[in-house]
Amino acid sequence: MSQPAIQRAAIVGSGMLGATIVHLSVTAGMSVVVKVRAAEGAVDRARAALQSSLGREAKAGRLTPAEAQAAPACARFTTDFADLAACDIVLEVIPELPDVKEAAFREIAAVVSRQCVIASSTSAISIAALAACVPAPERVVGMHYFWPAYRRRLVEIAPHSGTSPAALRTAQAFAGAQHIRHIVTRDLPGFLTTRIFAALLSEAIYAAGQGASFDEIDRAMVAYGWQMGPFRLLDTISVDTMAKVYASLRALLGERGAALDVVTQLVAAGQLGRKSGAGFYRYDSDPPVPNPVALGLLPAQPRPAPAPEELAHRITAMLVHEAAHCLAEGVVAGWPDVDVGASEGLAFPPSLGSVSQYVRALGWQNFIDSLRGWEALYGSRFAATWLGRVPEPRA
Template sequence: MRVGILGAGTMGRGIAEVVGRAGQAVVLYEPASAARAHAEAFLRERLPQAELQVTDALADLAAADVLIEAIPEDLTQKKALFLALTPLVGPTTLVATNTSALSVHELGRELTYRNRFLGWHFFNPAPRMPLVEVIPTAFTTEEAVQRSLTLLQAWGKVPVIAPDLPGFLVNRIARPYYVEALRLAEMGVPPEEIDRLMEGVGFRMGPFRLMDLIGVDVNHAVTQAVWAGLWYPTRFRPSWLQALKVAAGHLGRKAGQGFYRYATDASSPEDPKGPPAAPTTS
């Protein structure tokens, strides 16, 4: 089986590692040269025996049996990419979006292959997190759903069918964990204190350490999407503090700084172990 992955960021690399470890051939598409080079070095170090191709040519995805999109959470960009894939999608190709919160119906409704299009929402770090939300649309065939479940299970994942609602299941439930923590930080409570307290009652990672791992920009985009999708309830209002972090480029581990500063350039952002170097609210 040949699996094409579109986007070589944190999630794209992580999904590629999952697929490679399962013994499948991987074609990783990334138009940005720096991200492409970083992803190839990362994956060849982790999977030296894997059948891996890293490319900037969409045409190289033509022979894929499965295509998984993992580009940034931008509805317009995603829709344009899926339309560009149309001539490359075969009559049996499964096409999945790894969106965290955008409407899968909206992404797929104009596609000629929408009967084989659905959401596969992996969680970060993808190689370690077993859960994958599978989000069918009204157009997705039952065969495509069952193929998805079987394939994800073969990759060692635990797929769960989720509704195409804002945030699906996990991100809808998780919003208060982030939003309420950010409200406290906006009122002057130090993020490291909030993390210490939450980890002290049993959470593996406090909300700010987790936002830094996920990507402050990604987390902020998901909150915005859930907030808009639910018609702007106050309880899910995005945080101005998080927006400032994004504007400053303090995106978390992948940038070397988020709500904490990190000792390195976060060359292994998928690894959640180890304390951050120092807190920062700048």
């Protein structure tokens, strides 16, 4: 069945992520209504932020000057929900707070038609719970983008159990109009990418508990092909953001994510990452140094720590291990979706190929044997309970 044409779309929220989705949309030639908060100067600030990001992309050669100049005309900024009335799809991109998102959903539903698809950018809040807030819950779907959306060209589309086929097709058409890839996931916390990356981050914290320094682990992961080490990344995205995500994932991840309790404790101590001056590192010196508060919270683990390359391999393998758990639970349809999600959404190291290529290079049995060896050393978080339900990735 062909996908519907998107005649009119809206984005509610122009913060850190929302602004990049607006950028993505207008550079794809889409006309979008952008609902910003009703505050003095909010429209001017949102418009200026768009022009600034377009200018940076043009300066870097990723847009032509003509494209950067023409794109802002595709965005209509407003503070009034009523301006969304004629939309085919409205995407909510506001902070990850259930009460705030539910209130926004009610405001949107009050002005749009019952046929208008209402999508949420959340990766941590139940789509079914958001759908229950509005009439015609079958038109609600999750659409989780990645920051910055105009470079991480992927969206996870998460229908809840009652989402209609028509709403799913509209969400897919919206992604197509933005010229980005999509994968369809189950409505479970973290969908695919946030969940598998949380497991990787937790394993990095476990490794630090073995005595490896934050900087040693960060450098090992970059040498392995990752764009940024896990501790610098956590401090950059902000520790409190990860703590909110982990709160929704704790039950699903169990021991595989338990080391992320450290981020919850750091938030309680006011250590929020770079933005507060300290997280896993302290930023009152150059270069940053390990934060003694974070060091004091690390979970005790068997020592000594393995060599850096082995650490990077084990931390990366935890992402693959969690992906196998996701496949066993039907979060996505197969390894190809894992490959797209990890490569496009998480910048899985190109030098390692896709996740499937990485596993095939290791050898399926070797990968399973590694998990069993780590299980013997470190416990149940490495137990391959998905064996027999997850096929070997094929070329």
